[in-house]
Amino acid sequence: MKPLIGVTPDFNAGDRKDMGGREPTYFLRARYARAIEELGGVPVILPLTDDPALQRRLFEGLDGLLLTGSGPDLPPSLYGERQRYTFRVMSRQRYAFEQALVGRAMKSALPVFGICGGMQAINVALGGSLIQDIAAQLPKALQHRAPGPATEYAHAVRVTPDSLLRRITRLARLRVNSSHHQSIKTVAPSLVATAVAPDGVIEAIEAADRRRHPFFLGVQWHPEYLFDRYAVQRRLFDAFLRAARRG
Numbered sequence: 390m391k392p393l394i395g396v397t398p399d400f401n402a403g404d405r406k407d408m409g410g411r412e413p414t415y416f417l418r419a420r421y422a423r424a425i426e427e428l429g430g431v432p433v434i435l436p437l438t439d440d441p442a443l444q445r446r447l448f449e450g451l452d453g454l455l456l457t458g459s460g461p462d463l464p465p466s467l468y469g470e471r472q473r474y475t476f477r478v479m480s481r482q483r484y485a486f487e488q489a490l491v492g493r494a495m496k497s498a499l500p501v502f503g504i505c506g507g508m509q510a511i512n513v514a515l516g517g518s519l520i521q522d523i524a525a526q527l528p529k530a531l532q533h534r535a536p537g538p539a540t541e542y543a544h545a546v547r548v549t550p551d552s553l554l555r556r557i558t559r560l561a562r563l564r565v566n567s568s569h570h571q572s573i574k575t576v577a578p579s580l581v582a583t584a585v586a587p588d589g590v591i592e593a594i595e596a597a598d599r600r601r602h603p604f605f606l607g608v609q610w611h612p613e614y615l616f617d618r619y620a621v622q623r624r625l626f627d628a629f630l631r632a633a634r635r636g
């Protein structure tokens with residue numbers, strides 16, 4: 390049976406000019422769902438509900454959870470900081486739902502794959518924190534908001550030996566695209582960093598306890614833009630779907 394993969398959409402609560410304007414609207418770049426579908430899973434776009442009973446029912450039906458990227462950022466209050474720079478903050482509906490689902494997935498060892506903002510959501514849900522603005526806080530860092538298209542590689546990352554990411558990619562050095570202005574500051578206690586850019590920016594996290602969590606991975610880059618072209622990026626989705634099929 391193909392595994393059912395819950396995919397979190399973005400949400401305009403009705404306070405934006407784009408994406409539906411004043412009409413509350415879900416939106417999601419289709420390539421997230423396409424990656425899951427083309428590589429052998431069944432993507433299910435999840436409604437962002439506050440109701441714990443509904444959340445539980447949705448969650449019970451899933452074989453895996455894909456946390457997608459987001460334009461707006463998490464509110465820094467979630468990791469105990471005030472907002473120090475100007476950026477748009479994600480709708481409460483989305484972050485509250487994702488934070489709740491990550492907690493559930495951690496408890497039940499459901500396979501989880503977080504991409505870009507999805508990786509940051511995992512880290513914050515489990516007690517980690519974020520660099521609110523790379524350019525302002527790490528002035529010597531690389532340009533992580535790469536000017537080129539997301540289908541092109543932008544920088545390299547070093548992959549930690551003996552990590553899940555290393556086992557999947559079979560590479561010590563991996564090239565990635567880069568479309569983010571925030572990154573992980575402190576890694577959550579139950580996670581470890583397993584890819585780092587040359588400037589020290591953390592580019593992947595995974596569950597520290599890999600025996601309990603066969604696939605609990607977040608990457609700061611966007612493999613959904615790369616999997617068509619690069620087998621190594623496709624293997625991330627393949628490994629996720631394999632774990633979801635087994636679970």
Ligand code: MN
Pocket residue numbers: 533544566567568569586590592609
């Ligand atoms: Mn980057």
